[in-house]
Each structure stands twice: as C-alpha cells, then as structure tokens.
Amino acid sequence: MSDSFDSDHPNIDAPAIGSPTTDPVPHPFEVKFASRVDRLPPYMFGRINNSLYQKRCAGDDVIDLGMGNPSDPPDPSVIQKLADAAADEGNHGYSKSNGIRNLRREVAKKYQRKYGVELDSESEIISCLGSKEGFSHMCLALMGPGDTAIIPSPYFPVHMYGVILASGNVVALDVADPDKFLSNVAYTCENMTPVPKILIVNYPHNPSSAVIEPDFFVEVVRLAKKYGLMVIHDFAYADVAFDGYLPPSFLSAPGAKDVGVEFTTMSKGYNMAGWRVGFCAGNAEMVRGLGTIKGYYDYGMFAAIQIAAIVALRDTEENVLAQSKIYQGRRDVLVSGLRRLGWNVNPPKAGMFVWAEVPEPWKSQMSTMDFAMKLLEEGNVAVSPGSGFGAAGEGYLRMSLVENEHRLRQAVRQIGKCLASSKPSNPELAVGS
Numbered sequence: 001m002s003d004s005f006d007s008d009h010p011n012i013d014a015p016a017i018g019s020p021t022t023d024p025v026p027h028p029f030e031v032k033f034a035s036r037v038d039r040l041p042p043y044m045f046g047r048i049n050n051s052l053y054q055k056r057c058a059g060d061d062v063i064d065l066g067m068g069n070p071s072d073p074p075d076p077s078v079i080q081k082l083a084d085a086a087a088d089e090g091n092h093g094y095s096k097s098n099g100i101r102n103l104r105r106e107v108a109k110k111y112q113r114k115y116g117v118e119l120d121s122e123s124e125i126i127s128c129l130g131s132k133e134g135f136s137h138m139c140l141a142l143m144g145p146g147d148t149a150i151i152p153s154p155y156f157p158v159h160m161y162g163v164i165l166a167s168g169n170v171v172a173l174d175v176a177d178p179d180k181f182l183s184n185v186a187y188t189c190e191n192m193t194p195v196p197k198i199l200i201v202n203y204p205h206n207p208s209s210a211v212i213e214p215d216f217f218v219e220v221v222r223l224a225k226k227y228g229l230m231v232i233h234d235f236a237y238a239d240v241a242f243d244g245y246l247p248p249s250f251l252s253a254p255g256a257k258d259v260g261v262e263f264t265t266m267s268k269g270y271n272m273a274g275w276r277v278g279f280c281a282g283n284a285e286m287v288r289g290l291g292t293i294k295g296y297y298d299y300g301m302f303a304a305i306q307i308a309a310i311v312a313l314r315d316t317e318e319n320v321l322a323q324s325k326i327y328q329g330r331r332d333v334l335v336s337g338l339r340r341l342g343w344n345v346n347p348p349k350a351g352m353f354v355w356a357e358v359p360e361p362w363k364s365q366m367s368t369m370d371f372a373m374k375l376l377e378e379g380n381v382a383v384s385p386g387s388g389f390g391a392a393g394e395g396y397l398r399m400s401l402v403e404n405e406h407r408l409r410q411a412v413r414q415i416g417k418c419l420a421s422s423k424p425s426n427p428e429l430a431v432g433s
C-alpha cells in the first residue's frame with residue numbers, strides 16, 4: 001500500500017484538519033490581552049458617545065461640544081494643493097517615516113518666524129501622524145518598567161496612558177497654578193526615588209485651559225537640568241489664542257533643546273485634524289529616539305498631505321489668526337451665556353475649550369458624568385465630563401468651541417431649559433451653597 005495521500009480516498013483513520021475530535025482550542029476561544037491593555041481603564045467617554053450616537057440615529061439635533069474636533073475647513077488653497085498632489089502619480093509610494101525634507105524645513109521656518117527659535121530641520125524636527133501618535137511613541141522610546149513621568153492633572157488622556165502603555169508610572173500634579181505646579185515638580189524630584197525620568201507639560205492646557213508666561217519654561221529648564229528630567233511639551237494649542245495672548249514655546253527658553261522636545265500639530269489652528277499632521281522638535285537625541293521607533297512602525301504620511309501641509313504652513317498664517325478670532329467670538333458667547341445661567345466660568349485665554357465648574361445644586365447631587373448625561377439626554381447638548389480627565393476633573397465640564405455662535409446660543413438656551421425643568425431632589429442645597 002502506498003504512503004502517498006489520495007484525496008479521493010483519504011485514510012479514514014487520520015483525523016481531518018480542524019475536526020472537532022482533534023481541536024485543542026478550549027471553547028469558547030479566549031482572547032488574552034497583554035497586561036498593558038489590562039492597565040487601561042474603561043473608556044470614560046463611551047457612555048456619552050453611545051448616547052450621542054443613538055440620538056443622532058434617531059434624528060435628534062444634538063449640539064456637540066464634546067470633542068475638540070474643528071468643524072471649519074482648511075484654506076481652499078490647501079485643499080486644492082492636496083487634490084493636485086494626489087493627482088500626481090509620483091506621490092503614491094511609501095513616504096519617509098520622519099517626513100519629507102521640505103515639510104520639516106517649513107516647520108523650522110515657522111519656529112524661527114514666530115518664536116525666534118533656530119532648529120536644524122534634519123536632526124531636530126520629525127513629522128508625526130498627528131502629534132498624539134508622536135507623543136505616544138516618544139513615551140515608548142523613553143520609558144520602560146520602573147520609569148516615572150510627571151504629568152499635568154487633570155490630564156489629556158494620552159498624557160497618562162501613553163506612559164502607562166510604555167510600562168511607566170505617573171505622578172499627576174495639579175496644573176491650575178503654574179508656580180505651584182513647578183514647586184510640586186521640585187518637591188517630587190527631591191522626595192522620590194528613583195527621581196522621575198520625564199516631565200510632561202501642556203500649555204495652553206487641555207482640558208483646563210490653564211496658560212503660562214515664558215518664565216515658566218525658564219524654570220522648567222532649570223529643574224530639568226537639576227534633576228535630570230527629560231521634558232516633553234505638548235503644544236497642541238500653540239495657534240489658538242485670544243485677547244493678544246501669545247502662548248510661549250518651550251523651545252524659546254534658553255537651554256530647552258538640551259533637555260526636551262515640543263510637539264505641535266496642524267489639527268487645531270489649521271483645521272486639519274483629520275489629516276493627521278504633527279511635529280516633534282527640539283533635542284536631537286530625543287528626536288532620533290522617536291525616529292527609531294517610528295521607523296519600525298510606520299512609513300510616514302501620504303506625500304500629498306505633506307505637500308499640502310507645506311502650503312498651509314507657508315501661506316495661511318492669516319487664516320490661523322482669523323480662526324483664533326472665530327474661537328474668541330465663540331468663547332465670549334458661551335462664557336457670557338453660561339454666566340447668565342449663574343455658572344461660575346472664567347474665559348480661557350487660549351485653546352478650544354471652556355472649563356466650567358458644574359453649578360450647585362447639581363455639583364453636590366450627582367457625578368459629573370451623570371450631569372453630562374443629563375445635559376445630553378434632556379437638553380440635547382453633548383459635553384465632556386471632567387472626570388474623563390482623571391479624578392481632578394470631577395466637578396467640571398469641558399465644552400469645546402467647535403460649534404458656531406448661533407448654535408452655542410442655542411446650546412445655552414437648551415442647557416438652561418433642561419436644568420430649570422428638573423427640580424433638585426434636596427431643596428436645602430440652594431444655588432451657590
């Protein structure tokens with residue numbers, strides 16, 4: 001008898017591949033995530049997003065102040081350049097993972113023009129697939145088990161979870177008062193062993209809209225040198241500022257390049273959030289570390305996007321200023337409307353958000369998450385509950401300025417109506433108590 005396999009007459013003693021008798025896989029099949037995934041909490045905005053989705057499917061007109069997702073388009077010249085570059089057959093191959101040279105040069109020119117900072121576009125600038133990608137991969141390049149990063153509190157989620165995913169630990173310090181933040185950084189470094197490795201800063205801050213003056217970064221550099229901290233400044237809101245305030249660049253502090261990097265983005269000021277264009281600039285070794293990680297993970301942005309981004313950086317500075325004016329007008333509408341409702345809100349000097357304290361009696365009666373759900377379900381206004389940015393955000397809401405002034409007025413009316421129609425269950429908790 002031949003040993004060869006005859007498919008028409010298979011040996012009936014040999015089990016067929018995948019037959020139930022030989023299947024070693026326990027049922028039901030279990031997917032086991034890596035422990036780094038288990039360290040992530042449930043997505044805090046899931047409840048809000050689900051309800052928003054259901055409402056939209058049901059045809060409700062929800063005014064969405066949830067995400068900082070710009071609703072205005074980039075300048076038409078930028079869109080046209082993207083179309084032209086996409087029509088060029090030469091632009092469809094893999095690009096360079098650190099970004100095309102002319103784009104990095106344009107970033108260097110902007111730093112020179114706007115902040116007087118000199119950067120070598122070859123070694124001190126790298127392009128990223130949005131600054132969030134760059135930031136999280138920078139954490140991976142710098143951090144590992146046993147390493148600690150100081151982050152702002154409340155925190156933009158990737159500031160916390162970029163570190164956690166890189167197996168690091170975090171110390172979260174209150175961001176509201178910049179002087180206190182710095183003295184807490186010094187205190188942490190004096191008292192913690194081993195000393196933290198990374199200092200993550202973010203001004204204008206998301207979610208709280210806290211801002212700083214240039215001296216802040218002079219002190220950051222001093223502390224970084226004293227304690228050996230590497231600094232990462234998330235400068236996502238560099239281009240969105242009001243009332244003449246100019247958010248300072250970390251890189252303009254003397255010696256900043258010795259100790260750290262700064263992330264910028266075209267998502268906010270240039271209205272290019274979906275394009276995924278960001279940059280990391282500063283310390284050449286840190287930039288190189290990020291480039292090494294990226295070289296393994298990605299092939300860079302679509303070349304047509306990079307070409308159009310050059311046009312945006314080079315030719316549309318006026319639009320960026322005009323966009324800030326638009327946000328400023330929206331800020332005024334939202335802040336004055338909420339104040340009329342009796343809310344205690346400060347007008348932000350920069351960024352895309354109003355960080356509003358939940359008014360009494362609601363603050364004492366329900367979680368910020370439940371309050372946000374109430375505004376959504378009964379008022380058709382979506383906001384981000386402060387608790388989505390860590391425990392320090394409890395008691396606050398983040399309202400983004402992405403809807404136009406007319407819609408913001410409408411949002412205030414709907415919030416007012418929603419709250420007026422539901423009576424507090426504990427009448428002793430009077431407004432302002």
Ligand SMILES: Cc1ncc(COP(=O)(O)O)c(C=O)c1O
Pocket residue numbers: 068129130131132133156202205206234236264265266267273276277278
């Ligand atoms: C503080 C902060 N950093 C980074 C990002 C992400 O920006 P990008 O679109 O460049 O990834 C955002 C977006 O909301 C942000 O608020």
